[in-house]
Amino acid sequence: MNLSLEPLSVRTTCAYCGVGCGVKATPKGDGGTDIAGDSNHPANFGKLCVKGSALGETLGLEGRLLHPQVRENGALRQVSWDAALDRVAGQWQDIIAEHGPDAVAFYVSGQLLTEDYYIANKLMKGYVGSANIDTNSRLCMSSAVAGHKRAFGEDLVPVSYEDLELADMVVLVGSNTAWCHPILFQRIARIKETRPHVKLVVIDPRRTATCELADLHLSVKQGTDVWLFNGLLSYLARNGAVDAEFVARHTNGMAEAVAAADVDCADPAAVARKCRIELPVLLEFYKSFAATARVVTAFSMGVNQSSAGTDKVNSIINCHLLGGRIGQPGMGPFSITGQPNAMGGREVGGLANMLAAHMDLERGEHRELVQTFWQSPRMADKAGLKAVDLFRAIEDGKVKAVWIIATNPLVSLPDADQARRALEKCELVVATDIMQNTDTNACAHVLLPALGWGEKDGTVTNSERRISRQRAFLPAPGEALPDWQILCRFAQRMGYEGFDFNSAHEIFDEHARLSGYRNTADDVPRAFNIGALAGLGQQGYDALEPVQWPVTRLESGDLLGQARLFGDGRFAHADGKARFIAVVPRLPVNTICEDYPLALNTGRVRDHWHTMTRTGKAPKLADHVAESFVDMHPQDALLHGVRAGELARISTAWGSMVARVQHGGGIARGSVFIPIHWNGQTASDARVGALVNPVVDPVSGEPEFKHTPVRVEQFRLNWHGFILSRRELNLDSVAHWTRIQGRDFARYELAGRQSIADFASWARNLLGVQGEQADWLEYEDRSAGVYRAVHLVDDRIDQCIFLSPRQDMPSRAWLAGLFSKEQLSEIDRVGLLVGQPVEKGADTGPTVCSCFGVGRNTICNAIVQQDLQTVAQVTACLKAGGNCGSCVPEIKKLLVETRVAVAEERAA
Known part of the structure; x- marks a missing residue:
């Protein structure tokens, strides 16, 4: 009898943003993989955005780095793992012996799994003895980390995704959630359908797709967020919207924070002028916030990526502390992370100024605790170099060896051409990657092949502190290895003990045990505690369900996560109280001038991710935004002699690029927007990182990606x-x-x-x-x-x-x-x-709905021919908008435009 067995699905976690969606991957007989949402995962309940849905298209081995390689006389040569690691270890040892441990560095990524991150951090800080390990997460959420630590005493996100659904008011600040975190946005959209009174406020200089659902859009001038929220703090204080008991019992510093806010922001009219918004719009926001107890303020890159990012974070937190809007269902400040494991990196101390398990590098007792637990020979005793400073130190010759893992800094860093100069001068550049050809790998002396998504095994933590398993469902290709194993082999060659791990679950177990180690000695225990997850063993680790930390184990043996923090009013400062932080508003460091009269803002588009080494392989994701563009106001375009649809050169004091001009309708005069994704393999001259101002926040070290002075000129062509x-x-x-x-x-x-x-x-x-x-x-x-x-x-x-x-x-x-x-x-x-189709209907037009491959012409024709009036009708007819929903704002726009065009045609 022949039995046909259905292939087993593997439950894993999406490789993209910090939402951390559950995925079911089912290998197919033809070598492909079916991808679906995991209906049992509490982050997404079976929903996936278009990027997640297209993960199966990114799994091919085209362009993969599959064998260790070394560069000799300018050419790469395949070598064995032993030869590659011997070379790296030998050079590292020589450099450390001659110049000390601070002459070497790691630059890692929020796309590593927690187990990989843990080994890199342990190796660098506890064995090499330097804190020169930083991460591309420095570029996206380090201001949130710094703001949390100042306010709460520890890097703690107090809320849960559920709070977005329980809130009566959701404020999205500097976050195009509809495109960058579509599954969260759809959760908000569904709540607004069932509870229409829920108020959605969007604070963003651009009118993005997210604004289409908003009840109120505050199109603030770039860089004025602190004025806005200091003004809110002052308004709340003056209008009695203060939870006096909460403030007295659970906080310190209110008077100083309100006094600082009152200096420049006590007059709403003055704040409105500074932020360049209408006074009635500002007052509507202030009054609504004051009148609503259950408010969630979710913020993302528009807040963090600023030379005043940490102050922006604290100005938001101050407003929540003043009214006691924290720690209870439906309320709190919420940092939405951009990378799949930015939170996991924070847990293991992946930043240059942090220690593992949320401990502080500057505190001697914490250094002693971690070193004792690791039984390591030494411990870094000062903060290492943050990302931008690290690459300056490389160019200056102070750092002579750098190991770059799972990131592409020659595209993503600000002043990216400086990063190229740095690597070209560096004595030893090691790159661990899954792709052969990247801008960064072109500068590497040693290339090491890593496992990619679908091949590696471990954990990630999403924006709501939820730990999820990422499980392998594909075999390791070529000679690729997991990142943790590469690092452990290297550590052993360096003569370090403590790296004899045989599997990811053993590393996770040590990570969990460290989080609970001596975690009751202080009056205020560290909130990050997953000690209950220690001792799971391989079987328990394999079966681990998504769980939010801190985690406790019940008498029954079941694990209990915690949805939100600070419900008891206890914070992580020594006195158990939160801190108001007095912040003074300031404009970006470099302002526009005659040579560079426009302000550049950067960000993501809907269907692409970071530097596109993954999404660039997926045809489904290619058509919605096919080229890099510069979005600008039509009057600015006219003033600078460029036209929509044409190419233009965009220049700053740091570099230049070429992009196609568009008028998206959502950009204010004086500003331009360019996406971050294009690299040297996908375009000849479209790396926006080369333009970006390298000034950083003085507290967090996060660069100013949201305000760089630029000029736009014609790019003359034949x-x-x-x-x-x-x-x-x-x-x-x-x-x-x-x-x-x-x-x-x-x-x-x-x-x-x-x-x-x-x-x-x-x-x-x-x-x-x-x-x-x-x-x-x-x-x-x-x-x-x-x-x-x-x-x-x-x-x-x-x-x-x-x-x-x-x-x-x-x-x-x-x-x-x-x-x-x-x-x-x-x-x-x-x-x-x-030069055109002869058959009617052959041209479907540019893609609108990537999930189902529905083009603009198809949608417009259906609207006219079938008299469609609503998005729901379009979805019922064409399926467009029926999956992740990120194209719904565009469909709404097409409905209006098409009906107007039909009416004008009939009137004519």
């Missing part, structure tokens, strides 16, 4: 074009290009400055088409400068190229559909030469 090709192309000869991954091809958007004397010869050479016998269809209008050609192989489209002096070229969506055909029909060939 022609525009695009290519779709089944083969990778070398486009070094082209002035500007962007690469976009398609289903069976790569798409390249091109622009050139040179004159092309012979279109056919130039195009054939660029595409690598040799011989007169090639099946080559072409059309040329020499007078108009228009050229298009198609290369066919066995009647199947292999490559096509379209060139024009203008932007109005054929639909990429229509052409992409032709690549899925095994054989082109005669009508397809006619369309290619004509």
Whole structure:
């Protein structure tokens, strides 16, 4: 009898943002993997955003780093693990012997698992004896860490996702939640449907997709958040919205904080002028906050990524402390993290100024406690170099060896060209990565292959302090190893004991035991305590369900997590009281000037992630925003001589880049917005990090990604074009290009400055088409400068190229559909030469709903033809908007625009 066994699903956790969604991965017989949301995971209850849904498209081994390599005479050579690690250990030992432990450093990532992070931190601080280990989390949430420690005494997020649903008012500050944390946003949207009185306030200089659901949008001027919240603090104090008993029993410093706020922010009219918002809008926000007990203020990069980020965090927390809006259901300040394990990194002391288990590097008793537990030979006794300072020290020659793990600083750091100069001068650059070609890896002397998502095993912690298992469901490819194992092998070569781990669960067990070690000796125990998770063993670790820390074990043996903190009014300062922090508002360090008259803001787009080494592989994610862009107000564009749809050069005192101008309708005059994702592999000149002001917050060390003075100028060109090709192309000869991954091809958007004397010869050479016998269809209008050609192989489209002096070229969506055909029909060939589809409906238009691949034209046609009036009707008809919902704001906009267009057409 033949029995067909269904493949088993593996419950794991998403690789993207800090929401920490549960995922069910089911390997398929054809080598692929089905991805679905885990309905039992309390972060997402089965929902996934488009990035999470497309994880299966990112698992291929194309471009993977699969073997250790060393660079000799400028070329990489494959070597054994022993040879690679022997080289690294030998050079590290020599550098430390000659220059001391502070001459070496780690630069790691919030995309590491907690077990990897723990080993890196233990190795550097407890054995090398230096705190020179920092993380790309410095770039996104270190201001929140610093603000929490100042206010609460420990880096503690007091709320739970459930509180967003229990609140009567949700304030989103500097967070495009609809695009950057879609599952949380959809939870908020569903609550507003069932409880319409819930008020949603969005505070953001831009009008983003998140604002479409908002009851109130405060489009504050960049950098004025402290004025806004100091003004709120002053308003609450003057209008009696103070929980006097809570303040007296559980806080210190209120009088000083309110006095500081009153200096510049006591007059709401003055605050409104400073923030550049209407006074009635400001007062509506202040009055609503004062009248609502259950308020959650959720903040993200728009608050943290600032030279005043820590003060912004504390100005928000001050307002919650004043009214006692903390520690109870439906209320509290809420830092939403950007990376999947930024919280786990904080737990193990991944930042250069922290110790493991939320202990403080500057406190001698904490250093002694950790060193005693680790039984380590030494302990770092001062803070290490934070990210920006670290790369300056590398360029200055003070740090002579750096090991970069799971991050791409030559794209993500501010003043990113300085980071390149630093690595080019460094004696030893080691990079552990899953991808072969990144901007950073091009500077590495040693490349070490790591396991990727789906292959590695461990834990992550999300924004609400929930620890979840990330479980492997794919075999290790090539010679790739888990990061913790690479580090342990290195540590053993360095002669260090204490790194003889055989599995991730053994590391987690030590991490859990450290969190509980001597954690009752103080009057105020450390809140981070997962000691109840020690001793799980491999079976218990494998079966671990998502749980929020701190964790206790009941008499029954069941584990009990804690949804929110401070319910008893006890904080982590020695006296058990929270601290109001007196903050004085200040503008960004570098202000706009005649040479750089606009303020640059940076951030994410809906369907991409960080530097795109993962999402760039997924065709589903490619089309919604295919190229980097600069979003600016139409009047600013006119003033600077650039037009929507054209390319422009954006320059700052630190660097420049090229991007396509757009008018998104949500940007104020004087500001521009550019996304962070494009790198040297996906575009010729689109790294926004090269532009960003490297000034940092004096407390947290977090850079100012939200305010850099820039200028925008024309990028003069002779022609525009695009290519779709089944083969990778070398486009070094082209002035500007962007690469976009398609289903069976790569798409390249091109622009050139040179004159092309012979279109056919130039195009054939660029595409690598040799011989007169090639099946080559072409059309040329020499007078108009228009050229298009198609290369066919066995009647199947292999490559096509379209060139024009203008932007109005054929639909990429229509052409992409032709690549899925095994054989082109005669009508397809006619369309290619004509430059547009002959068949009606063949052009679906730019992607709106990436989850279901629904284009703009399809949606607009359905609205007209079926008289659709609501998003729900569009979803019922086309499925668009029916999964993660992040395209719902765009569908709403299309409904309005299409109905207006139809009405105008009928009126005409």
